Amino acid sequence: MPEVFKLPKSLKKNIFHYCPGCHHSIVHRLLCEVIDELNLRDRAVGLASIGCACFLYFYIDVDIVEAPHGRSCSVATGMKRARPELVVFTYQGDGDFAAIGLGDSLHAASRGESITALMINNTVYGMTGGQLSPTTVLQQKTTTTPLGRDPKREGFPLKMAEVLSNFEGVAFCARTAVNTPKRVIETKKLLKKAFLAQLENRGFSYLEILSTCPVNWKMDALSATKHVDKLIEIFPLGVFKDTFGGNSEI
Amino acid sequence: MKDKRILVKGVEAIAFGALEGGCNCYFGYPITPQNEIPELMSVELPKRGGVFLQAESETSAINMVLGASAVGARVMTSSSSPGISLMSEGFSYLIALELPCVIVNVMRGGPGLGGIEASQGDYFQAVKAPGHGDGKFLVFAPYSCDEAYELTAKAFELADKYRNPVMILSDAILGQMKEPLTLKPLKIKRIKKDDWILNGAKDRPARVIKSLFLDSAELAERNRKLKKKYQMMEKEIRYEKIFEGNEDIIVVSFGSMARLCKEAVLNLREKGYPVGFFRPITLYPFPRFTLFKLAEASQRKKRFMVFELNCGQMVEDVASSICGRGDTYSVFYPPSILPFPEDIEKEIKKCLKYSNSPKV
Amino acid sequence: MRFEIILSGFGGQGVLFAGNLLALAGMYRGYQVSFLPVYGPEMRGGTCHCTVVISDKDIASPLVKEPGYLIILNLPSFLKFIPRLKKGGVALVNEDLVKRDEIENYEELTHHKRVIYVPFSSLAEEAGAPLALNLCALGAFNGLLKLFSEDVFVRALKEMLGKSKAHLFEANFRAYLKGIEAINKV
Numbered sequence: 001m002p003e004v005f006k007l008p009k010s011l012k013k014n015i016f017h018y019c020p021g022c023h024h025s026i027v028h029r030l031l032c033e034v035i036d037e038l039n040l041r042d043r044a045v046g047l048a049s050i051g052c053a054c055f056l057y058f059y060i061d062v063d064i065v066e067a068p069h070g071r072s073c074s075v076a077t078g079m080k081r082a083r084p085e086l087v088v089f090t091y092q093g094d095g096d097f098a099a100i101g102l103g104d105s106l107h108a109a110s111r112g113e114s115i116t117a118l119m120i121n122n123t124v125y126g127m128t129g130g131q132l133s134p135t136t137v138l139q140q141k142t143t144t145t146p147l148g149r150d151p152k153r154e155g156f157p158l159k160m161a162e163v164l165s166n167f168e169g170v171a172f173c174a175r176t177a178v179n180t181p182k183r184v185i186e187t188k189k190l191l192k193k194a195f196l197a198q199l200e201n202r203g204f205s206y207l208e209i210l211s212t213c214p215v216n217w218k219m220d221a222l223s224a225t226k227h228v229d230k231l232i233e234i235f236p237l238g239v240f241k242d243t244f245g246g247n248s249e250i
Numbered sequence: 251m252k253d254k255r256i257l258v259k260g261v262e263a264i265a266f267g268a269l270e271g272g273c274n275c276y277f278g279y280p281i282t283p284q285n286e287i288p289e290l291m292s293v294e295l296p297k298r299g300g301v302f303l304q305a306e307s308e309t310s311a312i313n314m315v316l317g318a319s320a321v322g323a324r325v326m327t328s329s330s331s332p333g334i335s336l337m338s339e340g341f342s343y344l345i346a347l348e349l350p351c352v353i354v355n356v357m358r359g360g361p362g363l364g365g366i367e368a369s370q371g372d373y374f375q376a377v378k379a380p381g382h383g384d385g386k387f388l389v390f391a392p393y394s395c396d397e398a399y400e401l402t403a404k405a406f407e408l409a410d411k412y413r414n415p416v417m418i419l420s421d422a423i424l425g426q427m428k429e430p431l432t433l434k435p436l437k438i439k440r441i442k443k444d445d446w447i448l449n450g451a452k453d454r455p456a457r458v459i460k461s462l463f464l465d466s467a468e469l470a471e472r473n474r475k476l477k478k479k480y481q482m483m484e485k486e487i488r489y490e491k492i493f494e495g496n497e498d499i500i501v502v503s504f505g506s507m508a509r510l511c512k513e514a515v516l517n518l519r520e521k522g523y524p525v526g527f528f529r530p531i532t533l534y535p536f537p538r539f540t541l542f543k544l545a546e547a548s549q550r551k552k553r554f555m556v557f558e559l560n561c562g563q564m565v566e567d568v569a570s571s572i573c574g575r576g577d578t579y580s581v582f583y584p585p586s587i588l589p590f591p592e593d594i595e596k597e598i599k600k601c602l603k604y605s606n607s608p609k610v
Numbered sequence: 611m612r613f614e615i616i617l618s619g620f621g622g623q624g625v626l627f628a629g630n631l632l633a634l635a636g637m638y639r640g641y642q643v644s645f646l647p648v649y650g651p652e653m654r655g656g657t658c659h660c661t662v663v664i665s666d667k668d669i670a671s672p673l674v675k676e677p678g679y680l681i682i683l684n685l686p687s688f689l690k691f692i693p694r695l696k697k698g699g700v701a702l703v704n705e706d707l708v709k710r711d712e713i714e715n716y717e718e719l720t721h722h723k724r725v726i727y728v729p730f731s732s733l734a735e736e737a738g739a740p741l742a743l744n745l746c747a748l749g750a751f752n753g754l755l756k757l758f759s760e761d762v763f764v765r766a767l768k769e770m771l772g773k774s775k776a777h778l779f780e781a782n783f784r785a786y787l788k789g790i791e792a793i794n795k796v
C-alpha cells in the first residue's frame with residue numbers, strides 16, 4: 001500500500017502546546033516538510049523568537065538558538081555572515097518582527113542578508129495576553145485598546161509585505177494564510193520558494209503568514225479560522241516581490 | 251625575526267590585539283572615542299577572510315555578535331559608554347546562552363550623552379551588572395598599549411575557555427594617546443567548540459542554545475552553574491603592585507588613571523614617602539584576597555586611597571575587600587577634570603600628614 | 611633623560627602632526643615616547659595642543675602639568691601655556707604671530723623662562739612650504755636639543771606622510787632644515 005501520510009522527519013513527536021485553533025502548529029509542520037524536502041536539516045539553523053513560538057525547539061528538530069525579543073534578523077545576520085554555508089531562518093511574530101524588531105528586520109532586508117524570515121501575523125501579542133500589535137486592525141479590541149484600535153490614537157496597521165517589497169535587498173516577499181486546505185498547500189510552495197531564494201543567494205526572503213489567536217480574539221477555533229478571511233481584506237495575500245520571475249500567483 | 255615596534259593609539263593596540271587573538275568577525279556601530287577600532291577592522295578583517303559589518307545600531311551589533319558566536323566565530327564588538335548601555339540586554343543573553351565574545355568599552359563621560367573626555371564612570375556597570383539578571387563577565391582594564399594588545403588577544407582565548415563574554419574596559423586617555431606597541435606573536439590557544447556550536451545537525455542530534463527556563467528548579471540550577479563559572483574565573487585575576495610591607499598609604503587605581511597615580515607614587519617613593527601602589531588589572535573578578543593580604547601585611551593600620559575618574563565606584567570594592575583592616579579614602583575626579591601627577595602627589599601628602607607616622 | 615613638550619597652535623597649523631612626528635622620531639631613536647592629543651571641545655577654544663614625552667625610561671603619565679619645553683605657534687597658545695612652562699624651561703615661539711608688545715604682563719609671564727623667537731611662518735614661506743611651519747618648528751626644536759639624527763627624522767617624516775602624501779616630503783623637509791638653520795643663528 002502506498003504511504004499517503006507521514007510525519008516529517010524534522011518534526012519532533014511532541015504534543016503542541018499551542019491553544020486549540022492556533023495556526024502555529026500548521027506552519028511548524030509545513031516548515032518541517034520543506035526542510036525535509038530540500039534536505040536542509042544538516043545545515044539549517046533556526047531562530048526562536050520571543051512570543052508563543054519561542055518553544056520552536058520542542059517541535060522542530062534542527063539546531064536552534066533563542067534570540068532576544070525582536071533581534072532575530074540581527075542574530076541571523078551574524079550567523080550567516082560568519083558561516084555562509086548554513087541555511088538560516090527566523091520564526092517571528094508580528095510584535096517581534098514589526099514592532100520591537102522593526103529596525104533589525106528592515107536593515108537586514110535592506111542589506112539583502114541571505115536569510116529567510118517568517119512572520120506569523122495574528123494581529124495581537126499572544127503570549128503576553130492579547131495586547132495591541134503593530135498589525136492590529138482598525139477597531140480591533142485588544143487588552144490595551146479596550147475600545148478598539150483608533151487610528152487617531154494608535155495609528156494604522158503596518159503592512160510588512162508591502163513595505164518590504166520596495167526594498168532592493170529583498171529577493172522574495174509574499175503573504176499567505178493557512179486557514180483553508182488550498183491555502184495550506186500554497187503556503188508550502190511559497191515557503192519552499194523563500195528557502196530557495198536563500199539557497200540561491202538571491203537576498204533577503206520574507207514570508208508573512210496570517211494566523212489566528214482564538215483565545216485573545218475571544219473566538220472558538222472555527223470562527224477564528226474563518227475570521228482570517230476578514231484579515232485578508234486588509235492584508236491581501238499574494239507575492240509582492242519575486243526575483244525568480246515566472247508565475248507565482250496563489 | 252625582530253618584533254615590530256609601532257607607534258599607535260590605545261584603541262589601535264586593542265584592534266591589533268584582537269587580530270592576534272584570532273578575531274574573525276567584527277560587528278559595531280560608530281561612536282567617539284573608539285572609531286579607530288571599526289575603521290582598522292574594516293581594512294584588516296576582509297584581508298584575512300574575516301567578516302566586518304557596520305550594524306544599524308549597537309543593539310543590532312551585539313545581536314550579530316550573538317549569532318556569529320553561536321555558530322563558532324571568534325567575534326568582537328567595540329563601543330563607548332552610551333552604546334554599551336544599549337548593548338547590555340545582549341550581554342545578559344550572551345552570558346545566559348554561554349556564548350563567548352569580546353566586548354570593548356572605551357569609556358567616555360556620562361551620564362546621558364555626557365562628553366567625549368576620559369572617564370571611568372562605567373566601572374559599576376561593567377563589574378556589577380553588565381545586563382539584567384545575575385550575569386557577570388571577566389573585565390580587563392589595560393593601562394598601556396602593550397597591555398591592551400596582550401589582554402585583548404588573551405580575552406579571545408578566555409572567552410572561549412569559559413564560554414562567556416570578556417570585556418576590555420578602557421578609556422579615552424589610553425584610547426587616544428599614542429605610544430610604542432611591540433607587535434609580538436602571542437601564544438593564544440584555539441579552543442575546540444565543535445561540541446556545542448550550531449553548524450547544522452549533521453550526524454548528530456539537533457542542538458538548542460537557550461536561556462528560557464520556566465521550570466524554577468532548572469533555572470536555579472542554571473544560575474548555580476554560572477556562579478561556579480564566575481568562581482573559576484578567579485584564576486585569571488591579575489594585578490600590579492609596588493609594595494614592600496611598611497607603607498602607610500596604598501594608592502589603588504586602574505586603567506589610565508593608574509598611570510598618573512603610578513607616576514605620583516614613584517616620585518614620592520623616591521623622596522622616601524611610605525606610599526605603595528596597587529593596580530587591579532582584572533576588575534572582575536576583583537583581586538579581593540590580595541588587597542586583604544596587603545591590609546594585613548603589618549600591624550600598622552593602612553590607608554587605601556582609591557583614585558578614580560568618576561564619582562567613586564571601585565572604592566566600594568576596595569573597602570569591602572579589606573574588611574575593615576584599613577581605612578579607605580575615595581579621591582574622585584568626575585569626567586573631564588583630569589588631575590596631573592603633581593595634584594595626586596598633593597592629595598597623598600595631605601593624607602600622610604593626618605597620619606602621624608614618620609617617613610620611612 | 612626625560613623631555614616633556616607641549617605643542618600648541620591654531621587648528622590647521624599641524625600641531626598634532628608635528629607632535630606625532632616628534633614622538634615617532636623619538637621611538638625610532640630608541641626612546642620610550644608618549645603622544646597625547648587633545649581632541650573635542652578644547653579644539654574650539656582657538657588652540658589645539660598635544661603633549662609629547664620622550665624618555666629613556668618607562669613613561670607612566672602621558673599627562674604633563676609643567677613641561678620643560680613649549681612649541682608655540684600662535685598668541686592664544688602663548689597665553690595659555692607659558693604660565694605652565696617649568697622654571698628654566700624653554701619656549702620656542704612663532705615670532706610671526708606672537709608679538710611681544712601685544713602681551714600685557716610679558717615680564718611676569720616669562721620670568722625665569724627662556725623664550726626663543728623664530729619666525730616659523732615666514733621661514734616656511736621662504737622654504738616654499740607655507741603650510742609647513744610645524745616642520746619648521748620641529749627643525750628648531752631638534753636643532754636646539756639634537757635628540758635624533760637627520761636619518762631618523764627623515765624615516766619618521768616619510769612614515770607620517772605615507773604613500774598618499776609622499777610628494778609633500780621635499781617641501782616639508784626643506785621647512786625642517788630652515789628651522790635648524792634659524793635656531794643655529796640664535
